[in-house]
Amino acid sequence: MTKQKSVRNYLPVIAFAITLFLFLSVIIIGNILNNERQDFVAEEMQKMYSDFNSMQTLSLIMGDYDDEMVCIAFESKLQELDSYIWTLAEKIDKYRIVTEEFQEDEFYLKQKKTFNENEIFYYLMMRKMNRQCNMSKEPLLFFYQNSFDCKKCDDQSFVLTDINEDDDDLENEVAIFSLDVDLNISAVDMMTKYYELEEYPCLIFSDGTRMCGMMDKFIIERKLCEINPKLMICE
Amino acid sequence: MNIWFNVLMYLVWFLATFYSVYFFLTIAVYRKDLFEKRKLPRSFRPRVTFLIPAYNEAKSIADSLKSMKKVTYKNIEFIVLNDGSKDDTSKIVRENIKGDDRFSFIDNKENKGKAGVLNQGIKICTGDFVACMDADSVVEPNIVQKVIPYFLDEKTGAVTVSVEVKNPKSFLQKAMAVEFAIGLSLFLKIFSYLKCVFVTPGPFSMYRKSMLNEIGGYDETNITEDHEIAFRVNKSKYNIENCIDARVYTILPRTFKQLYVQRRRWYSGAIQTFMKHRKMMFKKESGFFGVYIPFHYTLIILGLFTFLASIYLSISRFIREILYYQYTGFNFFDHFSLSLDPLMYGRVNLLGTSLVAAAMILMIVGIIVTRRKFRNYNLGLIGFPLLFILYQVYWGSAIWNAINNKKVKWR
Numbered sequence: 001m002t003k004q005k006s007v008r009n010y011l012p013v014i015a016f017a018i019t020l021f022l023f024l025s026v027i028i029i030g031n032i033l034n035n036e037r038q039d040f041v042a043e044e045m046q047k048m049y050s051d052f053n054s055m056q057t058l059s060l061i062m063g064d065y066d067d068e069m070v071c072i073a074f075e076s077k078l079q080e081l082d083s084y085i086w087t088l089a090e091k092i093d094k095y096r097i098v099t100e101e102f103q104e105d106e107f108y109l110k111q112k113k114t115f116n117e118n119e120i121f122y123y124l125m126m127r128k129m130n131r132q133c134n135m136s137k138e139p140l141l142f143f144y145q146n147s148f149d150c151k152k153c154d155d156q157s158f159v160l161t162d163i164n165e166d167d168d169d170l171e172n173e174v175a176i177f178s179l180d181v182d183l184n185i186s187a188v189d190m191m192t193k194y195y196e197l198e199e200y201p202c203l204i205f206s207d208g209t210r211m212c213g214m215m216d217k218f219i220i221e222r223k224l225c226e227i228n229p230k231l232m233i234c235e
Numbered sequence: 236m237n238i239w240f241n242v243l244m245y246l247v248w249f250l251a252t253f254y255s256v257y258f259f260l261t262i263a264v265y266r267k268d269l270f271e272k273r274k275l276p277r278s279f280r281p282r283v284t285f286l287i288p289a290y291n292e293a294k295s296i297a298d299s300l301k302s303m304k305k306v307t308y309k310n311i312e313f314i315v316l317n318d319g320s321k322d323d324t325s326k327i328v329r330e331n332i333k334g335d336d337r338f339s340f341i342d343n344k345e346n347k348g349k350a351g352v353l354n355q356g357i358k359i360c361t362g363d364f365v366a367c368m369d370a371d372s373v374v375e376p377n378i379v380q381k382v383i384p385y386f387l388d389e390k391t392g393a394v395t396v397s398v399e400v401k402n403p404k405s406f407l408q409k410a411m412a413v414e415f416a417i418g419l420s421l422f423l424k425i426f427s428y429l430k431c432v433f434v435t436p437g438p439f440s441m442y443r444k445s446m447l448n449e450i451g452g453y454d455e456t457n458i459t460e461d462h463e464i465a466f467r468v469n470k471s472k473y474n475i476e477n478c479i480d481a482r483v484y485t486i487l488p489r490t491f492k493q494l495y496v497q498r499r500r501w502y503s504g505a506i507q508t509f510m511k512h513r514k515m516m517f518k519k520e521s522g523f524f525g526v527y528i529p530f531h532y533t534l535i536i537l538g539l540f541t542f543l544a545s546i547y548l549s550i551s552r553f554i555r556e557i558l559y560y561q562y563t564g565f566n567f568f569d570h571f572s573l574s575l576d577p578l579m580y581g582r583v584n585l586l587g588t589s590l591v592a593a594a595m596i597l598m599i600v601g602i603i604v605t606r607r608k609f610r611n612y613n614l615g616l617i618g619f620p621l622l623f624i625l626y627q628v629y630w631g632s633a634i635w636n637a638i639n640n641k642k643v644k645w646r
Contacts, residue, residue, distance in 0.1 A: 007264050008428070015257035022252055026589065030582035037578045098581035101241045158559040165570040216562040 037095040041111055044088050051081045052118060055125050062132065071133030078126060078137060082172045085122070086164045089115060089178050113185060119177045120187045126175060127206075138228050140220075141204040142178045143188075143197055152214040156201035159217050166233055173231050174224060240544045241583055247541045248586040250534050255593045261425050262604055269424055269604060270480050273384035281386070282310045283379055283441070284362030288352040289370035290318040293327055295486055296370045300331040300338075303368075308379035313338045314356050315370075319346035324370075349437075350453035350460040357444070357452050365442050367461075372438040372485040373401060381481040382441050392446040392473025393435050393465070395423050397605070401484035403615070407494060408487050410618025412611075415487075417601035423477040431527040432475035435468070437461040439483035446473050457511075458643055459504025466512045469524045479605065495629060502633030503643040505532075535630060542627040594620060 058074045092115060096108035126139055142160055144153040160176050167174045179188045181200065195204055202212040203220065207227050211219070225234035262269075285303060289296055296315075303313050315328050315338065325342050332338035341359075343352060353367055364386060368374065375381075378396065385394045398419035400412040419436055426432040435442070440461065450467045457463040468475055488494040509532060515521045516529045560567060598619055602609055609616070636643055 008261075011257060011260050011264070015253055015260055018256045018260075019249060019253040022256075022589070023249060026248075026582060026585050029585060033578060033580060033582075040578060094579060098579055101582060102238055154555075155559055155562060158556075159562045162563045162566070162570065214562070217564065 034099050037099060038107055041088075041092055041095060041108075044084070044091070045111060045114065048081070048085065048088065048115075048118060051077060052121060052125075055081075055122075059125060059128065067132070071129070071135070074129050074133060075135055075137075078129070078135075078175070079172050081122065082137075082175050085119070086161070086176055086178070089119075090161065109183075112180060113183050116179055116183055116185050116188060119179065120185075120191070123175075123177050136173060136228060136230055138174045138224055138231060139206050140174060140176045140224070141191070142176055143181055143192060143195075143200055143202040143204070144178060145180070145200045146182050149182075150200045153201045155214055156203075159215070159220065162217055163220060163233070173228075174233070237544075237548065240541075240548065243537065243541050243544060244583050244586055247534070247537045248590060250530070250537065251590055252593065254530075254534060255597060258425060258597070259600065261428060262421070262600065265425070265428050266604060269421075270606070272381075272480065273387075273478075275380050275384045276387070279383070279387060280310050281363040281383065282312070282361055283308060283364045283366060283383065284356070284360035284444075285311070285313040285366045285368055286353055286356035286360065287313065287315045287368050287370050288318050288349050288356070289315060289320060289324050289328065290346065290349070291320045291322045291324060292370040293320070293322040293324045296324055297327055297331055298373055299368075299370050300328065302373040302376075303338075304335060305376040306374065306379060307376050308383070311337055311379065312361060314360055315340045316352040316356050317342045318349065318352045319343055348455055350455040350457065353460070354452040354455065357447050360444070363444055365444050365447060367437070367440055367442065368483070369438045369485060372483050374439060374483050375481060378439070378481045378483070379441075382478050385476045385478060386441075386443060388474075388476075390472075390474050391443065391476050392468045392471065393440055393442045393475045395427075395432065395435050395440050395475065395477045396481040396483050397423075397479050398436050398438050399482050399484045400487050403487070405489050406614055406618055407491065408489060409612070409615035410622050411487050411494075411615075413598060413602070413615040413619040414622055416605055416607055416612070417598065420479055421601045421605050424479045427475060427477040429523055429527065430474060431469075431524045432477065433465050433469075433524070433528060433531075434459075434462045435465045435475060436483075438485040442468075443473070446471060454511075457504060457507060458500050459508060462501075462504055463508045463511070466508055466515065469521065470512070470515060491625075494625070495632075498626075498629035499632055499636070500643055502630050503636055506633055506637045536634075539627050539630050539634070542624075543631070591620070594623065 055074065055077050058070050058077065062070050092108060092111055096105060096112070099105050099108065123139055123141065126135075126137055129135055130137055130139075140160075142156065144150060144157065147154050157178065160178070163174065164176055179185075179191070181188055181192055181197075195202070195210055197210070197212065199212050201214065202210065203215060204210055205223055205227055209223065209227075211223065221233055224231060228234075285306075287296075287299065287303075292299075300315070313332075315332065317325050317328065317340070325340075328340050332340060341352075341355065343355075347355070357365060364383065366379070366382075382394045382396060385391050398415050400408055400415055403409045403412040423432060423434075423436075437460075442464075446468065450464070450471050453460040454463045454467075465475060488497050509528070516525050518525050563569075598616065602612060602616075633643075635641075
């Protein structure tokens, strides 16, 4: 009993030490998962850069080699890229939410910024190839803000995800580019000025039509089909 | 990023984990003594009185009296106290105790409340030790022999026993059987080692009569007299022990509504008691009890806030997601997929999961160390974790009543 009594006196200290150990374990496991998420994003971003480089190369060799061959290769690359680019943007946002508990995570901000810059590059490249290769890829620009300043941006993002999933199930004919206007990216700022965007969410279609405010799936699809009736989603 | 929710989650996790670890360590230290059998010396055969208050117990009191008749301790008296029952309690008691001179019956025509009739019994009883027992509970024949040796220690003011569920039938009762096996058996034992027992359960608890006289018996204004008296026993410097090996079987609510009525009273009574004895907290003379009680209630309140915050966040997210679908023609199943991304598992998820795991481990350890069989608790083991959700609702209701100064009745 005396031994038990002396052990009993130390129990709170031992319990505290074990709790602290468990707490640190959770923190460490959390950090490992954070690193895994970062690695995943970094890897996917790397893949995206590599695809962009290939596209850039293809665009440079156009004219010097068989254009038809280049166009086929380019279209296939676009198809591949389009299948994961929207998902990657979503993942960056979701992983950022899971990771950020008390403060903003610089990694995700940086990735998002780079991602947006690359998206513009991809968009411009696609427009160019659409012209040169007579491709029917339909680009759609989506400008958004953080959910605090823009109450409907998340709603619009949900709708575009749905359209993108419909499109993935078909032929990947619509390429949606989500551009965060809060990130102060000069190219995005320039585009917002060019399209005279003042309220968000805002969609810009390939014919230059601007649709600002919340748009449901059917309005967007109707517009896409109006521009390009051959799209599979119009059938 | 819900910073406040995350802060709350971390805080609750730390306190709850500390609590659980402390508990597991105490079990480990005392594991060999949990079922320690104390011998009853031949020279120690004090007189024991059973006080059985009864209010509208016509359905269950016969079984209770039958179990008392089988009690083998000799130097004993049983006093049944009718508390102004409106049913046949009085008639059934008279029929059942006829011819047994160990029993006496006080047939109060007016309702005094449970504490009131118990105090009445304490005044007239002849026992050195008083066992207060609910009229819907059933005792083991040798319960007194198991309990009374604890009073050889002059510092022991009260002894509690393991409260078991009598014939659990419904899913709810089976879940509560697990709750009682842990909460009103193992916890009481561990609390007795740590000197912080804060309830002497109504189904059966035995008290030193001299101590009851010293502390003035039960508080007749309190709706959880068995909880309140434990505070005063601790204040009086007597100890509350637990004999885990002795068992009393009690009837539990069958429906959620009945459970709600019971828990609303328990938790409202807990708040009433805490407010009455708040000055005991963090006082050196209150010992560990004065530290444990505020810790216990802090954890409950923080747990409740976390629960409410989780519910709020989950519901608002659910509604938000449902509302999203209005823009896509409510095509819920068009892109439905069950794929899970393990990387979506953040630290807060880890904390929540580990707390659920701790509750499950506690349940399993509780069943093992109290020498029970898992097969007797099949459905209860599934239902027990769900009770935690109900606790939050009942605590929320009790706190709401307390804030609004709404009085909760015994029944």
